[in-house]
Amino acid sequence: MNFKIFILSLGRAVGLFALSRHLTASRVRILAYHGVWLGEGHFGNFLYMDARKFQRRMALLSKWGYPVIPLTQAIESHEKGKLPKTATVITIDDGWYSTYVHMLPTLLAYRYPATIYLTTYYCLNQVPVIDVALEYCFHQIDPVRCPEIYISDFGFGPLATGTDQEKAIALAAAVETMAGLHGDAMRQLFLQSVCKEADVDYEKLSTERWFHLMNADEVQDAAEKGITVELHTHHHRITHNDQDCLEQELVLNSGCIEEVTGRIPVHFCYPSGRFSQKIWPNLNDAGVISATTTELGLVNGQSAIYALPRLLDGQNISELEFEAEMCGFMELIRQARRFLGFPRRERH
Known part of the structure; x- marks a missing residue:
């Protein structure tokens, strides 16, 4: 107590x-x-x-x-x-x-x-509310399996994700990258890429509307x-x-x-x-x-x-x-x- x-x-x-x-x-x-x-x-x-x-x-x-x-x-x-x-x-x-x-x-x-x-x-x-979905993805990252995140198609990273502080820095960078993209289609593609890196099932969270x-x-x-x-x-x-x-x-x-x-x-x-x-x-x-x-x-x-x-x-x-x-x-x-x-x- x-x-x-x-x-x-x-x-x-x-x-x-x-x-x-x-x-x-x-x-x-x-x-x-x-x-x-x-x-x-x-x-x-x-x-x-x-x-x-x-x-x-x-x-x-x-x-x-x-x-x-x-x-x-x-x-x-x-x-x-x-x-x-x-x-x-x-x-x-x-x-x-x-x-x-x-x-x-x-x-x-x-x-x-x-x-x-x-x-x-x-x-x-x-579509999923992207900033909240991104926060979830970084929360789910296993630092042993994914000590850093790199998404070449969007010029994002590589950024370390081994500690909570590093995850927070990487998340802030992901939100900034997302904000610079035009249209929901591109932003959702970026989210899908982050989901893949974080071992999160994008189709499941989207179909079941976790972040809708x-x-x-x-x-x-x-x-x-x-x-x-x-x-x-x-x-x-x-x-x-x-x-x-x-x-x-x-x-x-x-x-x-x-x-x-x-x-x-x-x-x-x-x-x-x-x-x-x-x-x-x-x-x-x-x-x-x-x-x-x-x-x-x-x-x-x-x-x-x-x-x-x-x-x-x-x-x-x-x-x-x-x-x-x-x-x-x-x-x-x-x-x-x-x-x-x-x-x-x-x-x-």
């Missing part, structure tokens, strides 16, 4: 979890998820969760009595002070195919409303079943080549979502959670009502509407840690840390 788990166990045993829930009852809990891992073993922490763990999380929300409400209701009612105690919102980023296959049935089973922040380029273009987003029909079906689809940019970015591209990204993103769902999206999630107050006027001009981040925390009366904190859940978050976040115990700890001058934390 590590020190953190010991402290949390002690805190729960002496009633601090129950006290924290009472003290933070007026604050909104916005949970943040991404997808479910479809491949062998496990990959990712905050990006992909095991399907059974997600089912268990939803069961715990029900068991512990946290009222799950739509994001729109949370935003509107919070401003008026008319929320149920410990109001909880479920948000899911990106719109992964695995979200549709595994998360949607679980949400429907519990009748939980949820918001999917959809990034639309890979929704319309049904939902297609338009699946997004439409989710929306028809009560899931709200909101903004996450078209290409999962707000800058390109060091230039601001937020306005164009929102226009493309909103247009695609409106065409598929029949409604205009008005809530936004920053790609990768990073944001600047400088773009808030742009969000307002685009008709965006709220924006969420990856800053850890509960929403209170002082939370900026374009910088709403969330509780980012992940594969490596224990049930006790999840309970500590939901009851507000960790929020009070963070509040004490900020009072003492420690910086705010994020999860990525």
Whole structure:
């Protein structure tokens, strides 16, 4: 048992979890998820969760009595002070195919409303999300079998892959090479070459859609079943080549979502959670009502509407840690840390 788990166990045993829930009852809990891992073993922490763990999380929300409400209701009612105690919102980023296959049935089973922040380029273009697939490939490289990577057709390498640091350097170089290629066809050919070097089955990950987003029909079906689809940019970015591209990204993103769902999206999630107050006027001009981040925390009366904190859940978050976040115990700890001058934390 590590020190953190010991402290949390002690805190729960002496009633601090129950006290924290009472003290933070007026604050909104916005949970943040991404997808479910479809491949062998496990990959990712905050990006992909095991399907059974997600089912268990939803069961715990029900068991512990946290009222799950739509994001729109949370935003509107919070401003008026008319929320149920410990109001909880479920948000899911990106719109992964695995979200549709595994998360949607679980949400429907519990009748939980949820918001999917959809990034639309890979929704319309049904190929593996290449930067994430590349990360998986380098994660899978056996340094004994493949101490270096070299793809002559693309002028890539040779680069050492014997250590985690070397893999990270090689991955960054692969992402840079990929960015310089024109069109999905060439980028997927590059991914196939990397898969071959890493001994990863490209056909399997592509056919089983490990790194695919939902297609338009699946997004439409989710929306028809009560899931709200909101903004996450078209290409999962707000800058390109060091230039601001937020306005164009929102226009493309909103247009695609409106065409598929029949409604205009008005809530936004920053790609990768990073944001600047400088773009808030742009969000307002685009008709965006709220924006969420990856800053850890509960929403209170002082939370900026374009910088709403969330509780980012992940594969490596224990049930006790999840309970500590939901009851507000960790929020009070963070509040004490900020009072003492420690910086705010994020999860990525």
